[in-house]
Amino acid sequence: MSQYVAPARNLQAFTCPHCGVYAHQRWTPLYNGKGEFALPVGELAASMCVHCKLLAVWHGDIPLYPHASIAPLPSEDMPEDVAADYCEARDILALSPRSSAALLRLALQKLCVHLGEKGENINHDIGQLVEKGLSPQIQQAMDSVRVIGNNAVHPGELDMRDNYDIALRIFSLLNIVVQEMITRPREIAELYGNLPQSQRDAIEKRDA
Numbered sequence: 001m002s003q004y005v006a007p008a009r010n011l012q013a014f015t016c017p018h019c020g021v022y023a024h025q026r027w028t029p030l031y032n033g034k035g036e037f038a039l040p041v042g043e044l045a046a047s048m049c050v051h052c053k054l055l056a057v058w059h060g061d062i063p064l065y066p067h068a069s070i071a072p073l074p075s076e077d078m079p080e081d082v083a084a085d086y087c088e089a090r091d092i093l094a095l096s097p098r099s100s101a102a103l104l105r106l107a108l109q110k111l112c113v114h115l116g117e118k119g120e121n122i123n124h125d126i127g128q129l130v131e132k133g134l135s136p137q138i139q140q141a142m143d144s145v146r147v148i149g150n151n152a153v154h155p156g157e158l159d160m161r162d163n164y165d166i167a168l169r170i171f172s173l174l175n176i177v178v179q180e181m182i183t184r185p186r187e188i189a190e191l192y193g194n195l196p197q198s199q200r201d202a203i204e205k206r207d208a
Contacts, residue, residue: 007070009045009061016049016056017068023051030057062094062164069093071100071171075178077186082111086174097167098152104170105149108142111174115181122146138180141173 005014005022013024030044043060057065069090074083089103109122117125126134126142134142148170192200 004073006072007047007056007063007068009058016052016054017063017066018049018054018056019052021049021051023049025049064094067094071168072175075175075183077183078175078178079111079114079182082107082114082178085110086171090171093164093167097164101149101152101163101167101170104145104167104174105152107174108145108149108177111177135180138177141176145170145173145177 003022005011007014007017010027011025013022015022016025025047027045027047030041030046032041043058045058046055047058048055055065056063056068063070071090071093073090074086078086085103085107089100089107092103093100105122109119109125112122112125112129113119115125115129117128119125122142123146126139126146129142130139148166152167
């Protein structure tokens, strides 16, 4: 299975929202007519997948047709209840960046539970994780999702009603948190668990 590459304006190859195949894309502006008097229509453009030959229509960096999110897919290790909110946020990103950011905040709140916290107050949960040794980079990623999501729900200094770019970027932040807090520990534990028992006993004796 080929790796998913999110569609993006003027990207020469990505995963087609029609056929789901990673393929080269041909781009063209959209015109208001034919012939020498035709003029480009604002920021409208179309990309054509060379695999299925179907068109996607764009306004600036936002895909209008088909209705397919350009946000990254959730990490494979993202817990199911967290991924459900994440995917819902993907589905509505183009329609409402504000609602999308609010859902990602909710996804983060649920993720905190899987990381051993209460999930009642995200700010407190992140503080508890910092006390347990959370890296500054992951703390910043989590606080970014939290603050942006809060501004989507409550009036604040950051207006999320039309802030598509910021909403899009915090999808990757949530995946980074899952990668660092769930995926990497799992991979290390699996590799360590495959060491010979005698070697693990010797390590435990050394560290006793």
